[in-house]
Amino acid sequence: MSYSFVDRIIELExxxxxxxxxxxxxxxxxxxxxxxxKTVLEPLIMGEALGQLLAWNVIKSSQFQFRILGGILHExxxxxxxxxxxxxxxxxxxxxxxxxxxxxxxxxxxxxHKKPIFKISCLSPLIDLNYxxxxxxxxxxxxxIYQPCSIENCELHMEDSDLDTSYxxxxxxxxxxxxxxxSYLIAEKILSPLSPYFSNHFPKRVVLPLTVLLGCNTKxxxxxxxxxxNEHKSKIKFKKITKAKINQFIIPCDTLKSKIIYxxxxxxxxxxxxxxxxxxxxxxxxxxxxxxxxx
Amino acid sequence: MNxxxxxxxxVAKIIAxxxxxxxxxxxxxxxxxxxxxxxxxDFMDLIFQLERxxxxxxxxxxxxxxxxxxxxNDEFEKNGVITPKGLEAxxxxxxxxxxxxxxxxxxxxxxxxxxxxETFCKLxxxxxxxxxxxxxx
Numbered sequence: 001m002s003y004s005f006v007d008r009i010i011e012l013e014x015x016x017x018x019x020x021x022x023x024x025x026x027x028x029x030x031x032x033x034x035x036x037x038k039t040v041l042e043p044l045i046m047g048e049a050l051g052q053l054l055a056w057n058v059i060k061s062s063q064f065q066f067r068i069l070g071g072i073l074h075e076x077x078x079x080x081x082x083x084x085x086x087x088x089x090x091x092x093x094x095x096x097x098x099x100x101x102x103x104x105x106x107x108x109x110x111x112x113h114k115k116p117i118f119k120i121s122c123l124s125p126l127i128d129l130n131y132x133x134x135x136x137x138x139x140x141x142x143x144x145i146y147q148p149c150s151i152e153n154c155e156l157h158m159e160d161s162d163l164d165t166s167y168x169x170x171x172x173x174x175x176x177x178x179x180x181x182x183s184y185l186i187a188e189k190i191l192s193p194l195s196p197y198f199s200n201h202f203p204k205r206v207v208l209p210l211t212v213l214l215g216c217n218t219k220x221x222x223x224x225x226x227x228x229x230n231e232h233k234s235k236i237k238f239k240k241i242t243k244a245k246i247n248q249f250i251i252p253c254d255t256l257k258s259k260i261i262y263x264x265x266x267x268x269x270x271x272x273x274x275x276x277x278x279x280x281x282x283x284x285x286x287x288x289x290x291x292x293x294x295x
Numbered sequence: 296m297n298x299x300x301x302x303x304x305x306v307a308k309i310i311a312x313x314x315x316x317x318x319x320x321x322x323x324x325x326x327x328x329x330x331x332x333x334x335x336x337d338f339m340d341l342i343f344q345l346e347r348x349x350x351x352x353x354x355x356x357x358x359x360x361x362x363x364x365x366x367x368n369d370e371f372e373k374n375g376v377i378t379p380k381g382l383e384a385x386x387x388x389x390x391x392x393x394x395x396x397x398x399x400x401x402x403x404x405x406x407x408x409x410x411x412x413e414t415f416c417k418l419x420x421x422x423x424x425x426x427x428x429x430x431x432x
Binding site for chain 2: 071072096100101103105123125243245247285287
């Protein structure tokens with residue numbers, strides 16, 4: 001199953017704006033059970049979908065020369081849950097697309113029935129498309145998914161609450177190395193090349209998606225918080241990630257080491273910093289905010 | 296907007312934000328990479344935010360281009376190492392950087408390691424001045 005989350009592009013203004021759709025199905029794999037026992041899409045997958053949407057705009061605007069990858073996530077905001085069967089409307093706006101300096105700045109929002117559920121704002125470097133993908137293959141894929149139409153004419157599906165699926169393991173770690181209650185947690189995860197998130201990410205150079213890295217961090221943080229707050233994990237929700245930046249590729253078979261540090265709280269809001277390394281080299285840093293109960 | 300003290304507060308705030316450090320840790324003499332932990336991706340972000348805040352366009356590689364000035368490539372560097380002449384030009388341009396940081400075998404890809412908070416203040420002032428000049432022409 002390919003790590004691709006944009007089903008359709010319905011509107012495209014090159015270098016400026018793009019709108020797409022994503023239907024949530026079982027095959028998305030990345031779910032967890034919320035505190036009400038309902039199966040919810042892992043929020044960071046919506047962030048991934050938005051990033052991929054903007055990548056399509058850059059790909060098309062640059063006439064299949066460049067794509068975006070990684071960079072700095074200024075902010076990711078988790079606003080509401082998304083369920084199997086629902087259709088997500090993905091909208092992205094480019095603030096700056098600079099080919100000379102190879103950088104793009106953008107923000108994007110995912111909504112369900114006009115209710116925003118996830119937002120991101122990012123700065124990403126432009127990477128040669130040919131470095132990661134087969135250009136002809138990408139062109140064919142674009143032809144398949146680019147089906148312009150107005151939002152009103154799109155079929156936007158409702159939640160199908162009869163389905164019950166939970167695959168929570170992809171963002172879990174393998175070993176907890178150190179754990180100081182209420183303070184920090186250090187863990188390790190061996191990145192199996194068979195993991196589904198490596199599929200097609202990317203055909204020419206397989207690298208770990210930033211959203212999986214961030215997903216591991218948020219899961220670990222929830223473990224840390226759940227333990228010392230004495231709350232069930234399902235009650236602790238990731239609300240926001242800020243200033244997450246990644247500076248190197250992580251590849252299959254790498255061992256990812258993650259450190260989560262508890263920074264304190266303001267009433268019901270709990271703050272953590274995260275730090276990731278591979279082979280002793282710093283890879284990613286950032287901060288995250290969590291809530292207990294409703295997001 | 297023609298002096299360091301005028302632009303410094305906003306530049307310091309942006310740098311603190313980009314590097315996720317406390318503003319109290321920022322001072323004019325702090326080097327972005329060596330003292331504040333900046334990485335190459337941070338420079339992209341920093342430039343974008345400075346451009347947006349001050350309404351200027353900062354061409355990438357501007358500092359190196361201006362340092363080289365009239366020096367030919369092989370006058371400025373040889374095999375990636377800055378020549379003595381190049382180093383003098385660099386010291387003159389980056390006058391805010393303490394002498395001790397200019398090593399004799401400095402590589403051209405290490406120039407950005409010298410940049411301080413004041414370097415970016417000067418860059419903003421320079422670009423604002425260019426903008427004012429072109430408006431008055």
